[in-house]
Amino acid sequence: MNIMMLLEMTSATFPDRTAFTDGSSGRSYTYSQLFEAAATRAGSMAASGARRVGMLDVSSLATPLTLFASAWAGVPYAPLNYRLTDPEIEALLERIKPAYLVTSDEREPAMSVHKDVITSATTHFLTDAQHSARITGEWSMDPEEIAVLLFTSGTTGAPKAAVLRHKHLVSYILSSVEFASADEAEAALVCVPPYHIAGIAAILSSVYSGRHVVQLPNFTAETWIDLARKHEITTAFVVPTMLARVVDALEGQKTAGMPHLASLSYGGGKMPLSIIERAMRLFPDTDFTNAYGLTETSSTIAVLGPDDHRAAAGSDSDSIRQRLVSVGKALPGVEIEIRDDEGMLVAAGERGEIYVRGEQVSGEYEGRGSVTNSEGWFPTRDAGRMDEEGYLFLEGRADDVIxxxxxxxxxxxxxxxxxxxxxxxxxxxxxxxxxxxxxxxxxxxxxxxxxxxxxxxxxxxxxxxxxxxxxxxxxxxxxxxxxxxxxxxxxxxxxxxx
Amino acid sequence: MAELKTGARLKSAVCDGEVMIVLAPAGDLEETCGGAAMVAAGSAVEKGQVDPDHAVGIRIGKRYVNEDGTLEVLCVKNGDGGVAVNGVPLLQKDTKKLPKTD
Structure with a gap:
């Protein structure tokens, strides 16, 4: 198992289809171009002797390229949050050294002075002539190899590095995406940053479905709306804050004026009822999906689908309308339970901690091993309750992360x-x-x-x-x-x- | 006969077909494609002929399972041969409509 295999399959099936377009530069890769570019960047990474591949920049064509090339080279991919302060970034760099670091042209000179950090400025990284040697040999199919390390915000100070192995990410994709299911006209607008699990999941899902991704590096409601119209975006993912901004920016307009937008999904935080209700009025023909997931679970574990949204929005019953703020039901292949402080199951409707189990669930941190229990259950530290029909409601963090x-x-x-x-x-x-x-x-x-x-x-x-x-x-x-x-x-x- | 390892990639000895093992029971099994034992991807093999009795073909992205669901493979390269385990053809897995997650 290797996430590179997902790209290989789509590249073989739709070689000339546009895979990624950088919404700010307008530059694109087709699936076969992305595959070929990954072969030479994997060569550079393997030759560098790095133990980790870092990424410190906003989204661009370098994002999927770094993800796939590192998988090919067999070096774990560790995207860093470019919004962190310099001392915070330094501390993370220490933890991924010796590293091959893809970073913005502006940051590269400052980063290149670090010992055991081989830097490649994004422009340089994207220039084919700088990477002439293809990697020799195939990628590893060992499912236990680490694909991605994501630094999470821990409660106890230093960030934890969540470990996602190839088996977790590939399982997630195989259980949630139908291969080559996207039509050529489909286009996804992705505005989540590279270091967020939703950003990684968006790349892998889109690639396996054969969908065109348009990247928006720095979110503003205005550019999101412009890009959605210009590229006739058919599907998009936003965090609730982004949706609130988009809804505000469209205030006073009767509809959003995005007739191509067939589906809009959101997640990553609690969605206020008023925002989702306003959004559904502005996008009357769009399917809304609420996706709930965590870094440690390779992204989505529960979804509230379009039918649920429509049923809830059209209902006179308060309790059914409240389902609009639910995160829906567990995905196939994922089990979810609510337990009390002693680890015992609670009754339907009662608050407790959300536990999850499934092939895509890692629950492992670098240097700390897995925190899943002997039966494979991962305590999410998210608090929630589940109603009698299996709809899950989030109630904040079990610990106190904001x-x-x-x-x-x-x-x-x-x-x-x-x-x-x-x-x-x-x-x-x-x-x-x-x-x-x-x-x-x-x-x-x-x-x-x-x-x-x-x-x-x-x-x-x-x-x-x-x-x-x-x-x-x-x-x-x-x-x-x-x-x-x-x-x-x-x-x-x-x-x-x- | 060999242990089928989850995540391993096998190729046909008689066509272009390749599969990845998604799920496999313990114990030695013989995975065949086009009637001939499959080999580890990347290994050299002299291409034989597809057995006409095992020529239903495999399609990229489709999954094939045994009757009790203990074995599942994903086709990662199209091939003319059909896949079987211990001589029993695998069946194409019904594609349920997956809920959209993104």
């Missing part, structure tokens, strides 16, 4: 920065419901005796040290934070104060 606009944020990292402020004695950061982002960030702060600081100053303090998505939109000053008898912060209680 999911803001599809991005996982550890409260701890923001708390640490707040605690560095001279006036702050204690701090707790929690997620609060937010119409636009799914979850927003709130902080409760306790000052040192006799000291204080304006709220704006605390927000600036964080903004100067972290990415802007980490800045709490609400900060409340309090006298004391609630702790239990063993000294554990009661975030639930803090949350209730907002």
């Amino acid at each position: 999911v803001r606009g599809g991005e996982n944020i550890s409260p701890g990292e923001i708390e640490d920065v707040l605690l560095d402020h001279a006036a702050v004695r204690d701090a707790a950061v929690v997620g609060i419901p937010d119409e636009q982002w799914g979850e927003g960030i709130a902080a409760a702060v306790v000052f040192k005796p006799g000291q204080s600081a304006p709220i704006e100053e605390l927000q600036t303090w964080i903004k100067d040290r972290m990415r802007s998505s980490r800045v709490p939109q609400v900060i409340r000053i309090c006298d004391e934070l609630p702790y239990n008898e063993t000294g554990k912060l009661l975030r639930r209680v803090v949350k209730q104060t907002f």
